[in-house]
Ligand SMILES: Cc1ncc(COP(=O)(O)O)c(C=O)c1O
């Protein structure tokens with residue numbers, strides 16, 4: 408399979424690799440996928456409770472190069488956005504940005520799921536009355 | 545045109561220097577990219593090409609043209625190849641039928657027996673780890689009303705002979721079990737299977753595509769009745785192979801699947817691929833001369849690769865028996881690292897992975913699943929196929945690149961982190977399940 412330059416770049420120099428304290432109230436953690444399926448993404452966000460702005464994001468991914476690139480890109484995109492803005496990120500935008508072929512679309516779906524799961528976790532911690540529905544496509 | 549061997553460009557380490565990618569060199573002098581996927585196909589041996597070349601131009605005759613020298617030259621090439629193939633496997637030349645490759649040989653053997661012996665019975669036995677050329681042929685037989693038993697394999701990839709014995713019944717007409725597996729290199733107890741089948745009067749076919757020329761195969765000592773061979777897995781050309789068909793003790797008959805001019809004793813019509821057949825013959829002749837020594841060299845390189853990798857990385861698992869294995873094969877799973885991402889990190893090395901992400905179907909290797917390897921480890925597997933032209937320096941380079949990349953990807957892996965934290969990954973409720 409030929410990879411796009413952007414996938415290769417994220418694969419070789421992944422942005423925001425790492426972990427944050429998942430017990431912290433400011434941190435939301437999303438863990439999606441399953442080892443049996445060959446892809447697991449962990450995406451974490453650190454949110455400023457005053458502004459609802461995502462100040463930091465970290466990821467770790469077990470998956471193909473496109474999955475690594477999708478999650479790396481996702482961390483870049485969520486940073487600086489409010490949680491509600493981050494919820495607007497669509498997997499199709501990731502597909503476009505990374506020029507993913509059709510067989511790799513599910514890797515981008517997983518990245519979108521990871522963002523939602525992380526935000527959901529954070530909102531739950533804030534005791535939000537209306538937690539965001541996490542749809543897994 | 546010239547057939548002088550010097551006209552065939554030679555790489556430094558014996559590779560015919562026909563590269564499509566730009567040539568780069570690693571720090572230890574290894575030419576990149578390194579080809580270590582010799583189960584998929586092998587590079588041609590320059591000596592094979594040399595023998596083939598005259599048969600494209602000067603000796604272009606149709607081997608079936610009986611009344612002029614052009615035809616005789618072609619026929620001579622074919623008949624000498626037939627002798628060489630036969631010699632390598634302990635057969636007689638008349639027992640060798642040339643085909644377009646092992647896929648065709650498998651089809652011809654299985655469908656040919658099924659049709660020829662349908663009055664006798666309708667039951668066929670095979671194993672779950674067979675190549676698709678066998679499995680899908682058996683599936684087709686099922687559509688035609690045959691009964692097929694797919695034997696499971698044990699953890700080491702070997703079939704259980706007792707289970708085979710129990711599966712045989714009075715309607716069984718064929719047992720088809722491969723000699724060596726293309727993914728894990730595991731070598732089945734062919735002689736024992738042959739003996740069992742012979743005792744029960746059942747025809748035994750073996751797909752020996754990966755085995756012939758790599759390990760000793762003798763159709764008489766192993767009681768083999770039908771055997772598939774392919775040239776491109778033994779340093780010969782692609783698109784040519786053979787089917788061994790036993791002629792006596794007992795005589796085995798098969799129906800043709802390709803009808804026409806009655807070539808190859810009516811078992812396989814079609815004008816013979818003379819240059820290809822000559823190439824297969826030469827590949828067999830070289831294997832006959834060099835196999836014993838070469839298999840020691842390959843096993844040495846393979847063990848070097850294994851020891852270097854396993855000396856540096858933990859949680860690395862070998863798939864399949866190490867004892868009953870082709871000398872050039874190593875198939876290992878690197879826990880917590882997905883195979884395709886690993887291939888991407890070692891992109892100047894040509895190997896394969898059992899990961900679903902590398903397959904069109906998004907299913908991990910059915911061979912590894914059959915061993916009971918968890919899906920997670922199947923996704924993490926890499927197949928190394930070491931061949932005639934690989935060097936020690938290449939093995940070291942490959943080992944070091946693999947180690948470095950696995951270490952990097954484990955740092956990136958949430959599973960590795962969880963495992964280090966003592967989380968039992970099996971007990972986690974995964975969202976996608
Ligand atoms: C075990 C086995 N059987 C059959 C085949 C098919 O061989 P061919 O490419 O000659 O059709 C292969 C090669 O992919 C193989 O490894």
Ligand code: FES
Pocket residue numbers: 445446470471472473474510511513514900901
């Ligand atoms: S994780 Fe399997 S294709 Fe991307």
